[in-house]
Amino acid sequence: MENRSYIRIETESGPCWAEERGGEACLLTAAPFFGGVDTGWRRPLDGVRLLAPFEGNKMVCVGKNYFDHIEEMKEAFGDGVPEKPVLFIKPSTCVNDPGGVVSYPAVSHRVDFEGELAIVIGRRMTHVPESEALSYVFGYTVCNDVTARDIQKGEGQWTRGKAFDGFAPIGPRIVTGLDPAALTVITRLNGVEKQRSSTSLLIRGAAELLAFITEAITLLPGDVVLTGTPAGVGPMEKGDTVEVEIPGIGVLRNEVG
Structure with a gap:
């Protein structure tokens, strides 16, 4: 499996999962382990507020x-x-x-x-x-x-x-x-x-x-x-x-x- 990097960030509409790619946060529809896919929305990684990358039960x-x-x-x-x-x-x-x-x-x-x-x-x-x-x-x-x-x-x-x-x-x-x-x-x-x-x-x-x-x-x-x-x-x-x-x-x- 290739190395891919996922983060959870604060956005104007609430917490959002994203993939880190090319210096950008590529926003996803859901957590990647829940099948989230690329929304097409991008934002620079600089200045984003990172949240805990956790959306589990325990x-x-x-x-x-x-x-x-x-x-x-x-x-x-x-x-x-x-x-x-x-x-x-x-x-x-x-x-x-x-x-x-x-x-x-x-x-x-x-x-x-x-x-x-x-x-x-x-x-x-x-x-x-x-x-x-x-x-x-x-x-x-x-x-x-x-x-x-x-x-x-x-x-x-x-x-x-x-x-x-x-x-x-x-x-x-x-x-x-x-x-x-x-x-x-x-x-x-x-x-x-x-x-x-x-x-x-x-x-x-x-x-x-x-x-x-x-x-x-x-x-x-x-x-x-x-x-x-x-x-x-x-x-x-x-x-x-x-x-x-x-x-x-x-x-x-x-x-x-």
């Missing part, structure tokens, strides 16, 4: 999927590799735009960044074998799995600690045709690099994760699967700027407020 997330992250978090969550992938859900209310503000919840005093590769589903998936799983993928994007670490650790509730409004900045675009095992995840806090790893180091790769998830959960077009974060996670403070970058996809930048 985010299914994976924890403890890099060895180095398991090691750094062993005092809180144990140091063993889980027998099965650890899953949790982020509701659609977590979604945050590129450039959006990540707000500290009143009930938390430690909010962490977690840079991750995100898989965007292109077709309905249920009980899909690993050998076929990647053929159901539409493309890939960048996500920050923001986490109220004190809640996750203190209460033992992963979903509650990760499901606050705005706790899933995603974007800036979806790119098709990438190899999910050959990408680099980089996170910077106020310009200082905190995370750098390769998706080749995932304990369980994209196809294995999708096969496991769809044994129990039906994935729909536009749903997103977060593949886990590498070592280097850490706290963010109000006023900080956090950037998650995957070369070939782009930089997801957000402020903390």
